[in-house]
């Protein structure tokens with residue numbers, strides 16, 4: 001009896017099996033309990049002999065049960081520790097992180113460069129009244145420039161008497177907003193989104209420009225040239241830049257100039273600052289008196305220069321990117337290839 005129980009207890013696979021054995025031996029109707037009860041019907045001599053042996057057996061089984069129970073608990077704990085084991089010396093798995101979009105990076109960069117030259121940031125809405133986008137900038141309704149801009153017009157329901165609006169085709173309306181908001185003198189840049197119906201390798205219907213505007217008592221094209229050269233040196237990170245001013249026409253500047261930067265293509269690689277090629281980077285000029293008047297500024301007292309530069313375009317130049325459309329496709333393989341994403 002004793003061997004049967006002790007072996008059973010040692011072999012018990014879990015607590016449930018142990019409990020079964022405990023009930024079978026020591027439970028109310030257990031084998032040992034029954035034998036204890038039988039002691040009552042024995043003669044004193046018999047009881048004297050059997051009693052202590054039975055008690056010892058009971059204690060022994062009890063102790064074996066406790067020992068096996070503790071053993072099972074230890075085994076379970078060991079099992080768990082083994083399953084949840086963690087090698088803290090393993091190197092961490094790298095996590096891919098998002099990064100700032102290249103166009104946003106370039107915007108931050110150029111904002112910092114112009115800030116060093118005293119230019120604050122001005123803003124205007126992307127849905128702009130056609131007065132700010134065109135009329136205030138000396139572009140009359142019948143002016144051919146209105147067609148050239150491939151404008152997106154905002155729809156107005158019949159009976160809507162609000163002035164006509166467009167998606168701004170350039171950042172130049174912010175010139176007039178800045179003039180009306182703060183008066184002369186002024187030194188601001190206005191980076192932001194602009195829209196034109198155009199789509200090919202170097203054009204997307206939404207793109208980015210940065211406008212520059214400086215108004216003071218005696219500014220000239222020479223000041224414009226210096227500011228642009230300083231900017232290009234800092235932005236393209238070259239010691240020497242050469243800019244070429246080509247006479248041009250914009251309704252909102254007089255005189256007007258388009259500005260090219262000297263560069264070269266060596267083995268398909270663009271180099272800024274040296275070479276035999278020129279790359280157009282912006283439009284500029286002295287602010288037209290009509291535009292100053294639109295902005296409530298007296299052209300007899302104040303004058304200034306303005307420029308407008310394609311941000312995506314200078315980003316392409318800086319990073320040697322051939323297709324503008326890729327900027328806005330969010331293709332991670334492309335972004336990684338140019339180092340814009342991890």
Ligand code: PHE
Nearest residue numbers: 170172250283284306307308
């Ligand atoms: N707004 C012009 C354009 O989008 C650029 C420009 C800005 C030209 C300021 C002259 C002065 O092409």
